[in-house]
Each structure stands twice: as structure tokens, then as C-alpha cells.
Amino acid sequence: MTRLVQTAAIAALCILIAPLASQGADISVERGRQISVIGGCNDCHTVGYNESGGQIDPAKALKGSAIGWRGPWGTTYAANLRLIARQKAKSEDEFVQYAKTLKTRPPMPWYNVRAMDESDLRSLYQYIMSLGDPGDPPPDAVPPDQEPKTPYRPIEPPVAPKS
Ligand code: HEC
Numbered sequence: 618m619t620r621l622v623q624t625a626a627i628a629a630l631c632i633l634i635a636p637l638a639s640q641g642a643d644i645s646v647e648r649g650r651q652i653s654v655i656g657g658c659n660d661c662h663t664v665g666y667n668e669s670g671g672q673i674d675p676a677k678a679l680k681g682s683a684i685g686w687r688g689p690w691g692t693t694y695a696a697n698l699r700l701i702a703r704q705k706a707k708s709e710d711e712f713v714q715y716a717k718t719l720k721t722r723p724p725m726p727w728y729n730v731r732a733m734d735e736s737d738l739r740s741l742y743q744y745i746m747s748l749g750d751p752g753d754p755p756p757d758a759v760p761p762d763q764e765p766k767t768p769y770r771p772i773e774p775p776v777a778p779k780s
Contacts, residue, residue, distance in 0.1 A: 642736045649744025652737050653679065656729060661695040678748050681755040685769030690722045692765040694755035702745045712742040722758065724772060 653659055654673075659666040664677045681697035706712035716738045719727045733741070759765045 642734075644736050644739045644743065646740070646743045646747045648737075649740035649742070649747075652733070652741050653744060656733070656741075657726070658698070658741075661725075662698055675748070679745055680752050683755050683767050685756070685759065685765045685767055686724050686772055687759075687765060687769040688723060688772040689761060691761040691763075692759040692767075692769050693722045693725070694758065694767075695725070697752060697754050698745050699748055699751035700754055702742060703751060706742075709739055709742050713738045716741075 650673075654671070658679065659671075659673060662679045662681055663673055664680070664682050665674055666672070679698040681700075682695045685692035685694050702712060705715045713735055716730050716733065719730050721727045730738075756765075756767055
């Protein structure tokens, strides 16, 4: 092979490889669904997900829950992400901004959402928006000194074994 042909061959290879290298940053509804699963979002935001061993009921996917989490912060309810995505952001770009600065009460792991890549957040947004009818919000959070009117899970501090 002459040097010229070699150079041309290498250039052609680079052109072929470039799109493959950027595939890791693909943005899609399907990838958003996958991120909601491996990110653990359905664990709390999709009713019935844990009990069914990881089945996502399309009618309930990411619509939040009316079962509270009660601790020193009061009682909080997993938000309806279909509504949140529409209320807190007017576009995909705004959703990325919102998610990158997210901070909530426990037990929501807001720091995990902040740690997501932009392409993760864009995919997650597209997945949430593809889920259809946003439905209703969960109950309002209840302050620490008030009794919740819904079922709730108490979160207690860890207990040391008796030695
Ligand atoms: C352990 C349960 C739990 C898990 C896991 C969880 N969430 Fe939450 N999430 C909650 C609760 C509870 C709230 C309500 C917090 C509050 O009222 O301050 C919430 C609130 C939110 C909010 C709304 C914040 C707002 O602006 O009101 C967003 C957005 C959110 N979660 C996204 C996610 C995403 C994305 C994932 C997956 C990466 C996830 N959550 C995983 C329990 C959870």
C-alpha cells in the first residue's frame, strides 16, 4: 500500500468509527426507561413495582404513591413524575437544569439524579413525557408534628445490637 492509500484508509476508518464512539451518548425513550429502572426510580415512584418483582404497570409508571415515608422530616410522598416534568420544566433543556439542581426531603435520593449525565436526563425526560396521561398529584407532605391521614412507612434510625 502506498502512503497515500494508507492515509486514505485510516481516514475512512475514522469516519466509520466516529458515530460508533458517540453511541454511548444516545438519547431515547427506551434508554430513559432503562435509566428509570437501574436508577431505582420505579422502586418508589411506581406503585406495585417492587411487589411484582419489577413489572412496570403502564397505567402507574412514575405516577408517584400515596403511601408516605415518615421520619424526622415529616411525611413525604413519592412525586408524580409525569406532573413534575410538566410543571417544573417547559422544555427538555429546562428539565435538565431542574434535575441538575434538584434537592428534596428524604428519602428521595436527589443526589443520584444530579449525578446523571445530561444524556441520561434527556432520555429520562423523553421517557416520562411518553408515558401519557399525567393523572393526579400524591398527597401533600405532612409536617413532622402532624399525623398523616394515609398509610405510611416509618423510617427509624438504625438500632445497635445488644452486646
Ligand atoms: C426511596 C424512595 C425514592 C426513590 C428510590 C426515588 N424517589 Fe424521587 N421522590 C421520593 C419522595 C418521597 C419524594 C418527595 C420528596 C419531598 O416531598 O421533598 C420524591 C420526589 C422526587 C421528585 C420531585 C421533586 C420536586 O421537585 O418536588 C423528582 C423529580 C424525583 N423524586 C425523581 C426521582 C428519580 C428520577 C428517581 C430515580 C433516579 C427517584 N426519584 C428515586 C422517593 C424516591
